Amino acid sequence: xxxxxxxxxxxxPYICLTVFLLGSLLRFDxxxxxxxxxxxxxxxxxxxxxxxxxxHVGVLFLLGGHTVGLLTPHFMYDAFISxxxxxxxxxxxxxxFGVLGFIGVSILLHRRLSDDRIRLNSKTSDIFMLxxxxxxxxxxxxxxxxxxxxxxxxxxMKLAEWAQRILTFRAGAPELLAEAGFIFKMxxxxxxxxxxxxxxxxxxHVWSGVGTLAYIVxxxxxxxxxxxxxxxxxxxxQRQN
Ligand code: HEM
Numbered sequence: 001x002x003x004x005x006x007x008x009x010x011x012x013p014y015i016c017l018t019v020f021l022l023g024s025l026l027r028f029d030x031x032x033x034x035x036x037x038x039x040x041x042x043x044x045x046x047x048x049x050x051x052x053x054x055x056h057v058g059v060l061f062l063l064g065g066h067t068v069g070l071l072t073p074h075f076m077y078d079a080f081i082s083x084x085x086x087x088x089x090x091x092x093x094x095x096x097f098g099v100l101g102f103i104g105v106s107i108l109l110h111r112r113l114s115d116d117r118i119r120l121n122s123k124t125s126d127i128f129m130l131x132x133x134x135x136x137x138x139x140x141x142x143x144x145x146x147x148x149x150x151x152x153x154x155x156x157m158k159l160a161e162w163a164q165r166i167l168t169f170r171a172g173a174p175e176l177l178a179e180a181g182f183i184f185k186m187x188x189x190x191x192x193x194x195x196x197x198x199x200x201x202x203x204x205h206v207w208s209g210v211g212t213l214a215y216i217v218x219x220x221x222x223x224x225x226x227x228x229x230x231x232x233x234x235x236x237x238q239r240q241n
Contacts, residue, residue, distance in 0.1 A: 001175055008189055009174040013166045016195040023199025024207060037205035038126070043117045051107030058101025059133075062140070065094055069156075070163040083153030090156065095144045102137040109134055125201045132194060139187040146183060155180065159188075 028035060041048055069090055077086065109130045112118050147155065158176045165173040177185065198204065 001178065005174050005177065008185070009162065009177055012189070013192055016192040020195040020198050024204060027199050027204060028207075035204050035208070036202065037208075038202045040112075040118050040121065043121060044111065044115055047107055047111040051104050051111060053104070054100050055104025055108055058097045058099070058104055058137075061097040062094060062101060065090065065097070070160045071167065072160075073164065074157065074160070083157050084151055085153075087147060087151065087153040087156045091144050091147050095141065098137060098141045098144075102134070102141060105130060105134050105137055125197070129197065129201045129203065132190065132197070136187065136190045136194065139183060139190060142183050143187055146181060155184075159184070 039048075069086070074083075081089070112122055112127060112130060159180070162173050162176045165171070165176070177188075180188075194203070198206075
């Protein structure tokens with residue numbers, strides 16, 4: 001195994017994860033007013049509706065799919081689905097949602113670069129990040145025909161084992177990628193890099209999107225009307241109109 005492989009797939013994941021977690025925490029602590037999705041809807045709504053919706057539907061599915069697909073240990077699904085069929089499912093669903101996301105991000109990128117008002121209001125990080133996502137989605141889609149050349153699921157199993165070893169701090173992770181092709185490795189490298197730049201961009205809004213799930217289990221809101229002189233403990237007969 002080359003030193004570069006060891007560096008990029010053995011050490012780099014930990015650098016990215018550390019910057020991602022610590023960086024997000026520090027930004028939330030220090031700069032809460034910059035913690036936003038920075039919508040440009042007020043500047044131009046038309047193309048945003050299609051671009052943003054297609055992109056978000058695609059990318060949210062891919063995010064969930066990658067998390068479940070890569071991090072579920074083999075023994076947990078072994079009895080229900082073979083590695084080959086799991087790979088096929090990932091290729092078909094990932095291909096479909098990948099195309100949606102790619103069309104979406106292409107519209108967003110076109111809109112950001114071609115509309116003067118949006119361009120003037122864009123930070124370098126906004127444009128850089130859209131390009132990063134564009135290339136990353138293109139690379140992800142390019143892996144689909146490559147995976148079709150080995151439908152037994154063996155490569156996918158190795159990639160999943162790599163991710164699980166990294167996250168559980170087990171040795172021998174980069175060695176698993178010995179046979180992975182250049183496109184796979186680029187896709188993995190850029191994927192990790194998205195975590196690296198995450199805290200420095202508007203991507204921090206993804207934390208808030210995930211955080212909204214807490215609304216499902218939070219206690220209901222208690223509304224007390226000062227005008228009507230009502231508190232929950234005031235009996236009805238004593239309340240003023
Ligand atoms: C977790 C749920 C998410 C929610 C609720 C959410 C919500 C939003 C909102 C409200 C905006 C601003 C409105 C707009 O411009 O469309 C936005 C923009 C954006 N989001 Fe998300 N988002 C989520 C997840 C993600 C994910 C996973 C990514 C990519 C990894 C992402 C990338 C972006 C980008 C690049 C923009 C800027 C689009 C542009 O104007 O050029 N979002 N998001």
